[in-house]
Amino acid sequence: xxxxxxxxxxxxxxxxxxxxxxxxxxxxxxxxxxxxxxxxxxxxxxxxxxxxxxxxxxxxxxxxxxxxxxxxxxxxxxxxxxxxxxxxxxxxxxxxxxxxxxxxxxxxxxxxxxxxxxxxxxxxxxxxxxxxxxxxxxxxxxxxxx
Numbered sequence: 001x002x003x004x005x006x007x008x009x010x011x012x013x014x015x016x017x018x019x020x021x022x023x024x025x026x027x028x029x030x031x032x033x034x035x036x037x038x039x040x041x042x043x044x045x046x047x048x049x050x051x052x053x054x055x056x057x058x059x060x061x062x063x064x065x066x067x068x069x070x071x072x073x074x075x076x077x078x079x080x081x082x083x084x085x086x087x088x089x090x091x092x093x094x095x096x097x098x099x100x101x102x103x104x105x106x107x108x109x110x111x112x113x114x115x116x117x118x119x120x121x122x123x124x125x126x127x128x129x130x131x132x133x134x135x136x137x138x139x140x141x142x143x144x145x146x
Contacts, residue, residue, distance in 0.1 A: 031133065033105040037085065039134050040103060044088065052144050053090035058083045082113025084121075084128065092145040098126045099140065106132055 031039075044055040059078040084100035091097050100121055102114060110118070110130065118128045131137050 031105065033103060033108060036103050036105065036131070036133070040086065040101070040131065040137050043134065043137060044086070047141070047144065053088055053141075055089070056087045058085060058087055080117075082111060082115075082117040084114070084117060088141070090141075090144050097143075100126060100128045101137070101140075102128070102130045104130055104132055108132075 041055075041057065044053070047053050048055055060081050060083045061078045065076060084102045086101040086103070088099040088101060089096055090099075100118075102110065102118070104110070122128055129136075129140050131140065
């Protein structure tokens, strides 16, 4: 069985390791959403660098950019409220698969805006997943062409 030493981007989860002839179950504390985002982005970056997919982090909300010593301020509009955290595109034989990923902690829940976004993209034939662990992301992406 694979454990966190097999994948350096795995931050937490449950692993089985062989220790002194015994199988030991190691359970780490629940992962925060920010730690999950970091781990998933590292994993997706690995796959992107290997040429297997393209991913984009979708940032919702508005952002203010300020230059040196307050020289200028610029407002940048992000994605609309409720947009999934990540967009993944992969495919083979000229057919693209589009997957939206909403990353949530173990107890995290979707907002009404996120549920609306999910319904909208699924109505257009896209896949949408709520991801709560690194392992779930790996299972979702098992179909990525090698």
